[in-house]
Amino acid sequence: MGTEDKEARRHQILDAAEKLFLKHPERMASVSEVATAAGLAKGTVYLYFPSKEEMLLALHERHVGLFFRELMRKVSEQGPLDFDDIFPVTLKHLIRLPGYLELTSRCFGLMDREIPKETALAFKARIAATLQAAGVHLERHFRMPAGAGVTLLLHSYGLIVGLWQLLHPNERLGREMRRPELRVLHRDYDKEIENALRALWRGSIGTKGKTR
Helix, strand or coil, X not given: CCHHHHHHHHHHHHHHHHHXXXXXXXXXXXXXXXXXXXXXXXXXXXXXXXXXXXXXXXXXXXXXXXXXXXXXXXXXXXXXXXXXXXXXXHHHHHHCCCCHHHHHHHHHHHHHHCCCHHHHHHHHHHHHHHXXXXXXXXXXXXXXXXXXXXXXHHHHHHHHHHHHHHHCCCCCCHHHHHCHHHHHHCCCHHHHHHHHHHHHHHHHHHHHCCCC
């Protein structure tokens, strides 16, 4: 099987894993379930992913990769940009992508407990390289000092994931989140995260937006 065929098979498996995760985000589908959904033998899936945990991490990395490719394409465009030009990319690929934030939170926990150390470190190294490349694109477009682009991306991602984890009423807490003392957490996540990111980006790029 050629490289392209192997990559297509890998995405076939990840597509099946994603469908199962969206159907049952509260649990991880087994390798057997993913194999059945993908129309493949269980042994074939193991050739690509040693465990269901590493399969979910690969799915998360695929989502992250799509976001950064689109972000870098956007900031490579000629002409001025500002937050309102870039935010739709974040909205589409991170904030409103079905299952993205649930999967991200799950993978953070898996890397602490279930993912082999070397696999987790290799994943983080690839993400770090992607962040560095995207940060350079931001710095060039907005004439930011070296390192400021990566910092902005890190802070943005921390806001996106952290605020969601704080406000999201997960399955276990359920109705208990309606307690009066928790009323301060009853917020519209989409509205809150847009306001928080807008303030962060305006503070970081200042008047550099829409000036090129």
